Amino acid sequence: GPAKGAYSLVATPQQADAVIFDFDCLSAETLWKAYRDKHPYLPTMIFSLHTRDVANSVFVQKPLQIERVLKGLAILQTLPKIPVLAPPPTPKVVEASHSIHDIKLAQELAIEEKEKAIHEYCGHLEDIDPDVYEQTEKIYYDPNKYLQGFLEKAYQMSQEQPQEGIWVEGLSDPIILQGNENLLKCAMGWDEQKLRTMTLMPLTKRLLFRPIDTKEIKQLEAKYNFAKHPLDNTLWKVALWTARGHIPRGVNLHHRVILNEWPNFTRLIVTPHALQIVALWASRPCSLIETARQLNIKQRYVFSLFSAATALKLIT
DSSP states (O other): OTTTTSOOOOSSGGGOSOEEEETTSTTHHHHHHHHHHHOTTOOEEEEESSOOOOTTEEEEESSOOHHHHHHHHHHHTTSOOOOOSSOOOOOOOOOTTSOGGGOOOHHHHHHHTOHHHHHHHHOOOOOOOTTOHHHHGGGEEOGGGSHHHHHHHHHHHHHHSOSSEEEEESSSSOEEEEGGGTEEEEETTOOHHHHHHHHHSOOOSOOEEEEEOHHHHHHHHHHSOEEEEEHHHHHHHHHHHHHTTOEETTOOTTSOBOBSSOOOTTTSOOOTTHHHHHHHHHHSOBOHHHHHHHHTOOHHHHHHHHHHHHHTTOBO
16 A cells, blocks of 8 residues: 555465564463564564564564654665574465455455345445446435444444443443553444344434443443453444445535545455555545545445445545
8 A cells, every 4th residue: 555565465374575564462472472572573563552572573662653664664774684483485476467456455355256145235336437426315314314323423432432331222232442552342232144134124213322320331341241341343244244335415415535644454344445445535535436546446346345444544
């Protein structure tokens, strides 16, 4: 994306010239020790909120900025590439006719190979002429009529308010949103298939949410058998299921899209061409219609990503 094809991802450290390590993940110290035991000299870029001074590494401060990451990658190339202490990978042959630009990230490839998943997240909507009113009307939907709009409001409240959690009432199963911990806690009966079914149907009754403190959360956890899910991942998925290649009503097709924050694609569903779209918005904000034209892709792929990123307030 922003590095204009200068780097590519590989599957294992044995194949890599360098590694990116997130030091703010769970069990980071343990994972780092295990990684360094196997690969003590491999040049490494470290992402963290806190300064890390580690030999043969480049530190990049969070919150991440694209310019800092690109600068860190450039420095990473100057570090000594001492061979890693691990068995060499099995050689793989790639046809010379294949350009590196044809090689897609594993996440995108996995999604594109599953036509059913593409349709679930991006729908079947054909490209429209933005100058024809009858066609533009087909691409809009109202998130507020669905579970998505309600969860968006609860998510925003969980981010802005200092309380410990948001208690949601009115669904078939009770849920708690904890923005500070990026957690959605729901009753065990709320599986993914049931959640998707709920997202496809307009709400038929009023839902309510209210702030709750730590004491009340513990009381509810003692009463219900909650399952834990990443909050951002769930809302992203709900937005994709609901939008299915459409965009929220009121969005101007010709206004430029500005990326506020790069989506965390390590845990979010990567729809077709998502990385290309986000990279374009990061380097040069442009409209939804222009994005599809520039990348020569279906408009529904742009619309789906836009709707999901809007739900998480990642774009303006």
